[in-house]
Amino acid sequence: MKLDAKEPAGELDEKWTKYRSTMNLVAPNNKRRIDIIVVGTGLAGAAAAATLGELGYNVKAFTFHDSPRRAHSIAAQGGINAAKNYQNDGDSVYRLFYDTIKGGDYRSRESNVHRLAEVSRNIIDQCVAQGVPFAREYGGLLANRSFGGVQVSRTFYARGQTGQQLLLGAYQSLSRQIALGNVEMYNRHEMLDLVKIDGKARGIIARNLLTGKLEKFAAHCVVLATGGYGNVFYLSTNAMTSNVTASWRAVRKGALMANPCYTQIHPTCIPVSGDYQSKLTLMSESLRNDGRVWVPKKVEDAKAIQQGKKTGLDIPEADRDYYLERRYPAFGNLVPRDVASRAAKVACDEGKGVAPTGLAVFLDFASAFERYGKSKALSAGINNPDKATITKLGKEVIEEKYGNLFQMYEKISGENPYEYPMKIYPAVHYTMGGLWVDYNLETNVPGLFALGEANFSDHGANRLGASALMQGLADGYFVIPYTIGQFLSQEIRTEKIETSAPEFEVALKETKAQLQKLIDIKGNQSVESFHKRLGKIMWDYCGMARNAEGLKKGRQMIRELRAEFWKDVFVPGTADEFNTELEKAGRVADFMELGETMILDALDRNESCGGHFREEYTENGEAKRNDEDYTYVAAWEWDDNEPIVHKEALTFKNVELKTRSYK
Amino acid sequence: MNLTLKVWRQNNAQAKGQFETHQVVASEHMSFLEMLDVLNETLISEKKSPVVFAHDCREGICGTCNLVINGRAHGPQKGTTVCQLHMRAFKDGDTIVVEPWRAAAFPVIKDLMVDRSSLDKIIQAGGYISVNTGQAQDANDIPIGKDVASQAFDAATCIGCGACVAACPNGSAMLFTSAKVAHLGLLPQGEVEAEARVQSMVNQMDEEGFGMCSNTGACEAECPKEISISNIAMLNRQYMASVLGSKTGV
Ligand SMILES: Cc1cc2nc3c(=O)[nH]c(=O)nc-3n(C[C@H](O)[C@H](O)[C@H](O)COP(=O)(O)OP(=O)(O)OC[C@H]3O[C@@H](n4cnc5c(N)ncnc54)[C@H](O)[C@@H]3O)c2cc1C
Ligand code: SF4
Ligand code: FES
Numbered sequence: 001m002k003l004d005a006k007e008p009a010g011e012l013d014e015k016w017t018k019y020r021s022t023m024n025l026v027a028p029n030n031k032r033r034i035d036i037i038v039v040g041t042g043l044a045g046a047a048a049a050a051t052l053g054e055l056g057y058n059v060k061a062f063t064f065h066d067s068p069r070r071a072h073s074i075a076a077q078g079g080i081n082a083a084k085n086y087q088n089d090g091d092s093v094y095r096l097f098y099d100t101i102k103g104g105d106y107r108s109r110e111s112n113v114h115r116l117a118e119v120s121r122n123i124i125d126q127c128v129a130q131g132v133p134f135a136r137e138y139g140g141l142l143a144n145r146s147f148g149g150v151q152v153s154r155t156f157y158a159r160g161q162t163g164q165q166l167l168l169g170a171y172q173s174l175s176r177q178i179a180l181g182n183v184e185m186y187n188r189h190e191m192l193d194l195v196k197i198d199g200k201a202r203g204i205i206a207r208n209l210l211t212g213k214l215e216k217f218a219a220h221c222v223v224l225a226t227g228g229y230g231n232v233f234y235l236s237t238n239a240m241t242s243n244v245t246a247s248w249r250a251v252r253k254g255a256l257m258a259n260p261c262y263t264q265i266h267p268t269c270i271p272v273s274g275d276y277q278s279k280l281t282l283m284s285e286s287l288r289n290d291g292r293v294w295v296p297k298k299v300e301d302a303k304a305i306q307q308g309k310k311t312g313l314d315i316p317e318a319d320r321d322y323y324l325e326r327r328y329p330a331f332g333n334l335v336p337r338d339v340a341s342r343a344a345k346v347a348c349d350e351g352k353g354v355a356p357t358g359l360a361v362f363l364d365f366a367s368a369f370e371r372y373g374k375s376k377a378l379s380a381g382i383n384n385p386d387k388a389t390i391t392k393l394g395k396e397v398i399e400e401k402y403g404n405l406f407q408m409y410e411k412i413s414g415e416n417p418y419e420y421p422m423k424i425y426p427a428v429h430y431t432m433g434g435l436w437v438d439y440n441l442e443t444n445v446p447g448l449f450a451l452g453e454a455n456f457s458d459h460g461a462n463r464l465g466a467s468a469l470m471q472g473l474a475d476g477y478f479v480i481p482y483t484i485g486q487f488l489s490q491e492i493r494t495e496k497i498e499t500s501a502p503e504f505e506v507a508l509k510e511t512k513a514q515l516q517k518l519i520d521i522k523g524n525q526s527v528e529s530f531h532k533r534l535g536k537i538m539w540d541y542c543g544m545a546r547n548a549e550g551l552k553k554g555r556q557m558i559r560e561l562r563a564e565f566w567k568d569v570f571v572p573g574t575a576d577e578f579n580t581e582l583e584k585a586g587r588v589a590d591f592m593e594l595g596e597t598m599i600l601d602a603l604d605r606n607e608s609c610g611g612h613f614r615e616e617y618t619e620n621g622e623a624k625r626n627d628e629d630y631t632y633v634a635a636w637e638w639d640d641n642e643p644i645v646h647k648e649a650l651t652f653k654n655v656e657l658k659t660r661s662y663k
Numbered sequence: 664m665n666l667t668l669k670v671w672r673q674n675n676a677q678a679k680g681q682f683e684t685h686q687v688v689a690s691e692h693m694s695f696l697e698m699l700d701v702l703n704e705t706l707i708s709e710k711k712s713p714v715v716f717a718h719d720c721r722e723g724i725c726g727t728c729n730l731v732i733n734g735r736a737h738g739p740q741k742g743t744t745v746c747q748l749h750m751r752a753f754k755d756g757d758t759i760v761v762e763p764w765r766a767a768a769f770p771v772i773k774d775l776m777v778d779r780s781s782l783d784k785i786i787q788a789g790g791y792i793s794v795n796t797g798q799a800q801d802a803n804d805i806p807i808g809k810d811v812a813s814q815a816f817d818a819a820t821c822i823g824c825g826a827c828v829a830a831c832p833n834g835s836a837m838l839f840t841s842a843k844v845a846h847l848g849l850l851p852q853g854e855v856e857a858e859a860r861v862q863s864m865v866n867q868m869d870e871e872g873f874g875m876c877s878n879t880g881a882c883e884a885e886c887p888k889e890i891s892i893s894n895i896a897m898l899n900r901q902y903m904a905s906v907l908g909s910k911t912g913v
Contacts, residue, residue: 051796066717067783069823070725086803122797129799131792131846131853133816140806158816164724165819172791179787187780210772239719273692276701279721408723411747414692477796526707528700572712578675578773580715581707 003256003635003648006438007111012654013093016115020482024489031056034488035219035497037204038062039191039246042071043163043469044452045225046170047476053174053182055481060217061174061183062206064190064241064583069171072227072239073472076163077284079147079155080469082120087144091152093117098655099150100467103336104432104460105610105625106657107259107633109650111439112457119478120470124156126477130169134158147285147465155466160284160404166469170476189215190583191246192515193507194222194253194448201448202497203504205511209583212576214508214515216499220491221447223480224250225472228431228453230263232591232598233543234535236428237269237282247435247454248590255443256635256646258436258456260594261602264463264611265544266429267340270412271360280427281412283363283405285465288333290398291363291422293340294322295352302352312354312362312421323347331662338462338611338623339662341426345544348425355423364421369394426544430468432459432611433601436635436648440483441475444635447487451475456633461610515575518585523568527584530565534558534592542599547615551603555596562592597636597643604645605630627657664689664755668702670714671762676770676778682760695738695748696721696728699761715774723747723887726822729829730775731762736826736885744824744887764829768836768872779825781871782839788867789860790843792853805851818846820888827882827890833874838882840864841898842890848901858905865902 008019026034034057038049041063049061065071083096096117101108124142128134134156135143144153158165177183188209195203195218203218229244230236251257268283296302297319304310324343325332335343344361347353354360373394377385380393395418399406406417413423435443435450437457442449452472459467541554565588573579607630608614608623617624633648666687673680687705689698696718703713719727723744730745732738738748753759761775769777819842827838844861847853853860876895883892 047796054795065719066727066779067823069783070719070727072720072725074725075720075722084802122799124802125799126794126796128802128805129792129794129852131815131819131850133812133819133846133850134802136807136809136812138809140808140812141803161724161820164822165816168819172786173794173796175783175787176791176793187783239725240721241719274690276690276693276697278694278697278700281722408747411743411749412694414749414751481796526704528704528707570707570710572707572710578715581713 001444001637001646003436003444003633003646004438005109005648006440007109008439012110012114015111016118023482023486026485026488026492028056030492032058033496034058034491035060036221036223036484037217037219038223038225039204040071040225040227040452040454041068041171041174042073042225042227042452043167043170043472044454044476045223046071046167046174047473048223048225048451048480049183050170050173050177051477051481052484053177053180056182059177059183060186060219062186062189062191062204064188064209066187068174068185068187069168071167072242073167073469074164075239076469077160077282078286079145079157079162079466080123080166080473081147081154081464081466082124082156082470083117083154084121084124086142087153089152091154095152096120096154100458100464101460101655102658102660103462103464105462105660106460106627106631106652107609107650108458108460110652110654115479116458116471116474119474122478123470123473127166127169130173132158132165132169145286150464163469166473170473191226192249192511192586194250195503195507196253196445197497197501197503200446203499205504205507210578212574212579214511216504216508218497218499218501218504220494220497221449221484221487223449223451223484224435224454225451225476226454228434229591229594230428230431232534232595233428233538234532235272235277235280237266237280240279243587243591244594245587245590247450248594250435250443250445250448251638253445254637255445255448256436256637257433257594257597258633258635259433259461259601260598260636261542261605262432262461262611263428264337264430264432265341265426267337267344267426268363268424269427270409271355271423271425272357273413281408282427282429283409283422283424285337287363287402287405288340290368290401291333291365292322292367293324293333293344294320294362294364295347295354297321299351302354305354306356306358308356312364321347321352328662335662336462337465338613342544342613344426355425360423360425362421363424365398365417366421368398372397430463432456432461432463436633440486441480442483442487449480449484451480461612512575515582515586518569518571518582518589519573519575521567521569521571523570525568525570527569527571527581527588530561530569531584531588531591533561534588534595537561538595538598542595542602545613545615546602548603551599555599558592558596558599565589565592593638597638600643601634601636604634625659664691664750664753666753667758669758669760670775672714672774673771675773680771689750691749691751693750694721694746695730695732695750696746698750715776717776718746721746724822726824729764729777729824729826731764731829733760736764736829737887742887742889744822764825766825766828766834767874768834769825769828779823781873782823782825782836784871785836785840785864785867786843789856789863790847792847793856807850811849815846815849818842818849818890818894821890822888824887826885826887828873830881830885831874832879832881833877835876836868836871836873837876837895837898838886838890838892840868841894844898844901845894848897857901858908861898861901862905
């Protein structure tokens with residue numbers, strides 16, 4: 001299959017402007033006759049549905065949540081990037097473009113990323129106009145912070161709740177369109193199949209979760225904004241119900257899954273405390289500005305801590321290994337996420353982990369207490385303060401900066417992080433891979449579009465902090481409303497698509513049969529137990545570090561697990577009622593197929609880049625890319641036996657490919 | 664720790680519900696919802712139907728979780744959603760009563776899960792600023808004082824959980840509604856529509872079957888985000904102004 005990215009011609013910085021002003025439009029009278037289905041109402045989907053409604057299309061929006069306000073986007077903490085250069089510190093569209101390409105380890109498409117950087121500025125304007133209460137300076141202007149190892153301050157934030165405030169902004173705009181009748185909202189409806197007619201995406205089959213009834217919905221095109229698939233690992237920072245089903249059902253209908261192996265593992269999360277654990281909680285990246293990461297030098301000390309016989313405070317300075325500072329003197333504790341995560345794994349693999357599970361490292365604020373304490377004492381005019389006074393003052397400063405995070409840590413871990421060093425461990429956080437899309441955000445299935453975390457478009461092999469919110473909103477507010485016209489302008493003569501078309505009936509029957517099959521297995525193991533086992537296989541063999549042998553073993557294990565699932569899973573109740581276990585069962589079945597594809601992708605990519613680290617491809621222990629052979633997007637076509645890879649070559653005309661070094 | 668749970672079970676809105684008693688062994692490190700996960704795994708292994716409860720982020724931000732624990736919305740800990748509540752807050756041997764939100768405007772769907780779409784309807788009635796995509800001026804064109812921005816932010820942190828309604832003896836949604844009215848009304852961008860907004864949101868609230876506010880303050884006490892009751896005073900002021908100033912009157 002030839003993958004045509006449909007990048008417009010011309011210079012990089014003119015492509016989008018020129019394209020936008022010359023592309024085909026749909027006249028207002030025609031818009032009223034065109035139906036669009038938007039699945040997913042997180043940042044990307046709510047922004048898209050609201051904007052398409054404003055433009056005059058008939059929009060039907062779907063979410064399996066009880067309200068669009070609950071999408072996983074609500075949990076984003078840190079902030080959103082935009083090349084506003086309000087701080088006058090040398091930021092520009094080009095710099096944001098460049099940082100994103102480089103941060104992605106040169107595995108994304110130049111034209112898409114440049115467009116993202118361009119529209120980033122409009123996003124902030126739009127959100128402020130909606131009433132998003134971003135942080136402000138005393139003069140009343142917007143405040144920024146720096147984030148994710150870049151050299152400018154371009155991150156806009158709303159305390160530690162940026163995702164919440166942005167999502168509520170989009171939700172409110174969507175609510176307005178619902179009230180105006182431009183968007184019909186279907187809450188608690190889960191898309192379970194894509195319907196194609198003559199090769200084009202023309203509708204979906206959705207299950208009304210409250211009644212269990214399968215329903216048919218038709219439209220001229222379908223937009224998926226259904227989020228990421230980090231929960232394939234079972235434990236992740238994603239919300240509990242985030243899943244891959246919508247995308248995966250599209251893949252089963254011929255859409256391609258691009259770069260599925262690129263997973264972002266975030267270094268600072270609260271460690272797993274037991275088998276019952278259901279999810280992991282992120283501690284903002286900003287903590288690494290003041291915390292020092294270490295483990296004991298001696299394995300005996302680590303053992304004693306694991307057994308509760310010692311705490312971090314009992315380990316003298318000389319016996320501590322501040323391994324990030326030692327290995328990466330130039331960046332120290334501020335190395336990028338992927339590097340910090342792998343280093344923590346190395347330390348714990350050596351037996352130096354500091355939690356009962358052996359899987360945690362310290363994030364220690366003691367020297368920050370001292371540093372801030374001294375300067376606060378000085379400014380308060382306290383001469384020769386004693387150590388206790390310094391520490392006390394220092395703790396106050398830290399509380400001002402990170403009080404809410406420290407409090408959350410204490411709520412979850414039950415340990416006071418002002419007294420004992422925090423314990424952290426990497427956790428799955430974000431998936432860069434997703435449905436393959438061209439410049440129009442259209443998949444290889446005509447009329448099927450993908451937005452937000454559900455597509456693969458902009459982050460290459462590694463995403464920079466505060467860039468997912470930017471991408472989701474860019475896609476929804478400022479890209480799809482234009483690019484969808486390229487497809488729809490060819491459809492103005494198409495009659496209304498009716499659900500009476502035979503293709504709908506076929507899809508409905510298949511979906512019904514699959515649900516019934518899950519119910520009829522009546523085996524002995526819970527859905528949850530399969531999900532946990534899948535997660536462990538993924539984490540062990542396709543997690544922070546991968547190698548060919550492990551990947552092959554992992555694939556075999558998943559295939560066995562899949563076979564066992566279809567023989568022995570137990571789903572209580574029936575398919576014709578509200579049934580949360582049945583919902584989960586379908587999602588786990590899809591995760592297993594996705595997991596296998598991720599492993600195949602990781603096996604195919606014989607290099608280390610960004611979030612994908614292959615132990616065989618390193619240089620002095622650091623990741624080693626292979627630009628000659630792997631500068632491509634791997635887009636996978638599903639097949640029950642042997643999925644097939646298609647390749648889109650990436651060309652870089654505006655940046656030079658370099659090795660990322662943090663030493 | 665060994666616990667006795669009295670859990671509300673109800674098949675649907677029409678069915679009559681009842682309490683079911685279960686013994687659970689939990690660890691103090693578990694969250695309350697993880698303790699319920701353990702109960703559900705046991706029920707499933709006995710081929711029984713699991714207890715349905717709503718949840719998603721488990722980080723206290725999505726507003727999905729909603730349990731009344733020993734008579735208190737979101738349980739005993741102040742400023743904490745039930746998903747952030749850990750079993751350390753309980754003692755070995757405790758009996759814990761778990762119920763859904765109970766309010767006229769929140770019909771039970773199943774067991775501990777209720778339908779809160781009435782809250783969405785209130786927002787649809789006017790909880791927004793009427794601006795289309797692409798119409799905005801530069802974000803820094805209108806400076807907003809740090810204090811005002813911060814006050815608006817405090818109101819905007821409402822997670823739409825509905826605990827205020829569940830805690831209120833009248834089942835009123837005043838705290839929820841006032842939080843949105845205050846958030847938008849405080850900002851220059853939202854001020855323009857303030858009068859129309861407050862009227863239609865309050866009317867919608869009545870239409871959805873929420874009760875009247877009689878200033879008991881129970882909402883503020885149980886709100887996991889500690890939304891201030893002073894927002895209600897602001898709503899009342901705006902509402903009065905809109906009614907008195909309105910040409911159509913009431
Ligand atoms: C803890 C945490 C913190 C983060 N912090 C930041 C940050 O500071 N900055 C940043 O830029 N990014 C951050 N991210 C990443 C960012 O939040 C997400 O990538 C982004 O919000 C995804 O938005 P989305 O609209 O693509 O998908 P989502 O918000 O996941 O929305 C998916 C939508 O699709 C619906 N859906 C899915 N499947 C179906 C189906 N089959 N049928 C019907 N509906 C369906 C869901 O109901 C939901 O409405 C963070 C992520 C996490 C986990
Ligand atoms: S005001 Fe508080 S209790 Fe009420 S919905 Fe908002 S967060 Fe929940
Ligand atoms: S589950 Fe999201 S707030 Fe509790």
